[in-house]
Amino acid sequence: MYDVKSMKAEEFISHDEILETLRYAEENKDNEEVVDSIIKKARLRKGISHREALVLLDCTLEDRNREIAELARSIKQDFYGNRIVMFAPLYLSNYCVNGCVYCPYHLENRNIARKKLSQEDIIREVTALQDMGHKRLVLETGEDPINSPIEYVLESIRTIYGVKHKNGAIRRVNINIAATSVDNYRRLSDAGIGTYILFQETYHKESYERLHPTGPKHNYRYHTEAMDRAMQGGIDDVGLGVLFGLELYRYELAGLIMHAEHLEAAFGVGPHTISVPRIRNADDIDADSFSNGIDDDVFAKLVSVIRIAVPYTGMIVSTRESQACRERVLELGVSQISGGSRTSVGGYILPEPEDEKSEQFEVSDTRTLDEIVKWLIDKGHIPSFCTACYREGRTGDRFMMLLKSGQIQNCCQPNALMTLKEYLIDYASLETREAGEAMIERELGRITNMKVLGKARENLIAIGNGSRDFRF
Numbered sequence: 001m002y003d004v005k006s007m008k009a010e011e012f013i014s015h016d017e018i019l020e021t022l023r024y025a026e027e028n029k030d031n032e033e034v035v036d037s038i039i040k041k042a043r044l045r046k047g048i049s050h051r052e053a054l055v056l057l058d059c060t061l062e063d064r065n066r067e068i069a070e071l072a073r074s075i076k077q078d079f080y081g082n083r084i085v086m087f088a089p090l091y092l093s094n095y096c097v098n099g100c101v102y103c104p105y106h107l108e109n110r111n112i113a114r115k116k117l118s119q120e121d122i123i124r125e126v127t128a129l130q131d132m133g134h135k136r137l138v139l140e141t142g143e144d145p146i147n148s149p150i151e152y153v154l155e156s157i158r159t160i161y162g163v164k165h166k167n168g169a170i171r172r173v174n175i176n177i178a179a180t181s182v183d184n185y186r187r188l189s190d191a192g193i194g195t196y197i198l199f200q201e202t203y204h205k206e207s208y209e210r211l212h213p214t215g216p217k218h219n220y221r222y223h224t225e226a227m228d229r230a231m232q233g234g235i236d237d238v239g240l241g242v243l244f245g246l247e248l249y250r251y252e253l254a255g256l257i258m259h260a261e262h263l264e265a266a267f268g269v270g271p272h273t274i275s276v277p278r279i280r281n282a283d284d285i286d287a288d289s290f291s292n293g294i295d296d297d298v299f300a301k302l303v304s305v306i307r308i309a310v311p312y313t314g315m316i317v318s319t320r321e322s323q324a325c326r327e328r329v330l331e332l333g334v335s336q337i338s339g340g341s342r343t344s345v346g347g348y349i350l351p352e353p354e355d356e357k358s359e360q361f362e363v364s365d366t367r368t369l370d371e372i373v374k375w376l377i378d379k380g381h382i383p384s385f386c387t388a389c390y391r392e393g394r395t396g397d398r399f400m401m402l403l404k405s406g407q408i409q410n411c412c413q414p415n416a417l418m419t420l421k422e423y424l425i426d427y428a429s430l431e432t433r434e435a436g437e438a439m440i441e442r443e444l445g446r447i448t449n450m451k452v453l454g455k456a457r458e459n460l461i462a463i464g465n466g467s468r469d470f471r472f
Contacts, residue, residue: 004261008225013255014258018258022250022251024054025051025250030060042071057301057302071304072333075307075308076332076333083416084384085386086338088132091344094141094142095144098218100201107214119155121346124349126160126170129170130169130170131166132368132370135169136173139174143216143217150180157173157175160173172387179222179225182232190234195238198226200241200255201243202246202247202252203256204252211246227263228263236267236395237272237273237399239316244293244299249302271310272395272399273315275317278299304332317329319365320364323364323367327379339369370429373436377439383416383436386415388472389411394408394411410449411471415472418463421436421460421463421464
């Protein structure tokens with residue numbers, strides 16, 4: 001049974017519905033009339049259904065695929081402009097009680113160095129991240145009720161928000177931790193987190209249970225229904241994602257869009273973000289041993305179709321991907337990227353010895369944050385360190401209402417420029433600062449609201465004189 005409003009995982013992610021969707025897409029992928037009707041609907045910028053998304057994904061008509069890519073670019077520009085939000089992951093602990101076969105944290109891995117940050121360690125790591133220029137973090141930790149209980153996570157959040165070094169401050173902490181209870185989500189909401197992120201890994205229940213043979217994560221229903229409990233606990237910004245490579249990508253895209261549809265139907269607001277990680281090598285993990293890997297062309301098509309299907313949702317690509325791959329998908333729909341990332345516990349302070357590796361996956365884009373900021377500027381993207389919406393209460397349906405109406409541009413554009421100005425003064429190399437200052441002046445000319453423009457210029461002057469943390 002398929003019921004988009006159901007609170008049962010097997011009903012809002014219906015296996016039979018996905019199989020029927022895949023059959024429908026296969027039958028219609030090169031039907032010009034069907035494809036054209038979907039593209040016409042997508043041009044309205046209100047999204048398309050999971051069945052329609054699969055037809056576009058499967059389409060092999062070259063001229064239509066060019067239209068799909070151009071439409072994705074246009075939609076991304078309409079809603080997110082040329083702004084790219086910057087963040088970094090912070091790994092708290094790699095102790096884990098689960099047996100996930102694709103993750104080096106799995107319980108049976110005796111090779112990986114098990115580590116957990118103390119609150120003093122966290123202060124040092126956060127100081128290092130602030131000295132790079134970061135304002136937004138994503139906390140990561142393995143699932144272990146002894147080594148990383150919810151109390152440890154909450155204490156760590158308080159510690160992070162309390163670190164102020166020079167002009168640095170972490171203004172937003174997102175959380176990527178294991179599925180938990182409504183009460184614990186309420187505690188996370190009260191602690192002032194931004195988005196709660198949880199990757200589904202795979203929506204295929206049989207594969208999910210095989211890939212998670214032991215530990216609490218084995219429970220497909222509890223994991224898949226986590227976003228419902230998070231919203232019930234007061235977290236109205238949630239982030240979805242699958243790990244591409246574990247299962248057939250067509251199945252995963254159908255499940256991903258169905259999950260977004262469910263959140264919209266059940267709670268009135270879809271996911272705040274969608275992440276699209278691909279499996280990577282790590283200690284005790286050979287990515288090539290998973291037979292469902294996808295190449296860069298398929299990956300780019302996936303990003304395009306997701307952007308068209310859920311036009312209002314932010315899209316995230318991490319340093320798992322190479323510079324070339326990230327450059328390609330930035331144009332097609334991605335609105336957030338990480339920079340200068342370390343995927344090891346304590347990795348921002350000192351490089352790890354070879355015999356003490358604790359990283360979760362190999363990083364493909366190893367450039368520094370400053371190098372990535374300069375690269376983005378050179379490519380015409382505005383590196384944004386903005387966290388204003390969360391701190392001004394523009395979350396959940398309030399954020400989506402502003403985004404859909406286009407009014408968010410009056411906030412996002414000046415906020416991006418002001419936070420870039422902070423970065424340029426406090427952290428950038430001379431070359432990056434010169435390029436960034438020129439970009440700010442160019443981009444100010446695109447602000448059409450004279451009142452907003454005047455205030456933005458006033459704030460930029462104040463930032464140049466030493467003030468910080470202005471926001472619209």
